[in-house]
Amino acid sequence: MKANRGQIEKALDAPPSDIRFFLLHGPDEAGSTALARRLERAMGPGAERVDLDVATLREDPARLADEAASFSMFGDKRWVRINGMGDESLPAVTALLEAEAAGNPVIAIAGALKATSKLVKLALDHKGCMAFISYQPDAREAEQIAMATARENGLRLPQELARRIVDLANGDRALMGIEIEKLVLYLDAAPEQPREATAEALDALSANNPDSDAAPLVNAVLGGDLRAMHKELNNLAEIGAAMASVIRPLLTRAMLIANIRADFDSSGRLEAAVESAGKAVFWKEKGLVTRQVRLWDATGIARVIQRLAQAERSSRGGKGLGDLLVRHELLAIARQAARERA
Template sequence: MKANRGQIERALDAPTPDIRLFLLHGPDESGSRALAERLARAMGADAERIDLDGSAVARDPALLADEAASMSLFGGPRHIRLKISGDEALDAIEALLEAEQAGNPVVAVAGALKGTSKLLKRALAAANVMAFASYVPEGADADRMAMALARDSGLRMTADVARRVVDATGGDRALLTREIEKLALYVDAAPERPGEIGHDALDAVGVDSGDGDLSRLVDGVMSGQPDAAVRELERLAVEGIEGMPLIRAVLRRIFTLMPLRSEIDGGASVDDVMASSGKALFWKEKLVISRQVRRWDSPRLAIAQSRLLEAERQLKSAGTAGPILVAAELVAISRVAARLR
């Protein structure tokens, strides 16, 4: 059955025997993994976790049901984490759902499953399955996610600080979590020992300039610096940061520029528009954004947005070049920007 966020979180936090499988799918795999960790915490630090992948259960469809019914070697709680990419685990999951008993909960973490997926259809139709799709949060939703992650680490941050962290990480949950952990260490904060962070802490930790930062890539793309964009793409690829986070980071900048450019098209000056933006823009970014809003007109921003959304769609589709396609599209947009004046 299909679950909403509140339902899936409550079920993972307190698993019951009537739900044998949690299917976590969708384009935001970081979000799916974060949900899977809720079950791990609910089972306890001493619980035994069994990791399986799609290829293993495809070769032996009975393996998943056997593991779900097995006792822990140490007599304590036990749970199974299954990593899949499509329908390769359908027979194994069918066996799990139809087994006489399955005392250990199973979490299957999948990517973006197509609507035609037999596995997804089976999960949505089953009463003993909860299925939830995670999508990369955008705009205010991304800011709220950053503030919620900060609260979990004992940090208090204002909306403009949250937006700056989101912009630097492209809204990717894994990168956000890493940056927030660094900030919590810097101010010695913890859930039982809350602390507050501002822009000075972000400057000190280097949220906008350290490893994994996406702002330099965004500026290289939108400021028409293809060589800089290529260097950043290569650096980020070495760190394992490719694909969706890069698209989201550049899209966020486009979404920032669009309303500003619309005001200019309506007759306002660039200086007036930037002055009226107030705290909606981080002060260190105002100069580069003012240059970009001069460079890009509304029709070209709309085209760039459309091209990135199409790249996102193709990235989610099986059999595409994935990160290579995304990198090529970002460089192409940067070259277009270089020709704009």
């Protein structure tokens, strides 16, 4: 059944026994992930989490129902999580709902799905399911989300700084979370020892480097041009730019591709999907962005965003190992794009 925000939050905070399957989908995948964490908190720190991937469910559709009915080896609560679910998992979800018993809640983060998705239809029609679609928040909602996220981590974030973070992240929840996490670590904040966020701290952590233009590297990595990528990385090294300076623009472009891809998958009209992105796509780069959207499907670009977020965390050490890890991730992403081009 379809749930509104209040209903899904209430159900995830105290999972009802008659709901076997929670489907969180929509273009705001970071919002879906944040909702999934509510279930994790509700299950408690001692709960056993079982992570299943789509490939496993495709090969063994009965596995999901089996895991949902199994008891924890340690006698604790148990729950099941799946990332990147789509219509290929329909047999597994059907088996879960038709099973005689379940017991352990199952939650899936599906990303943007088509309106005609059979998985969405099943989740909306079945009384044992709850489905919720997450949309990108507007500017005011994004500011409130940033302030709430900071508060949960022991950081008092004034509204003007929340607005700056929203602007830096283009309103994307995942990127806002990264910026806030950096502030929390920088200021040594924690729920038991709150700290006040300052403009000086945000300035100090800004990954923007006025001496470097990351656009060529962004296009090389996400376009699968390995030769150009190595050239741009060497250029950055020559001017002494930290690898952290390229992560934010790469994440911003990846999120843009994800949003356009979701629109394209829904409408089937790529040019219209690119146009609907408006000023987020610089007019000189429309051709490049269009080609990148063709290269990356929804699942692939979601993985890219995850890898870049991890790379951003690795880069916090500045030079040395952090930079090497970032380079490794960029190479892996570029190689995948190159394979898609072939």
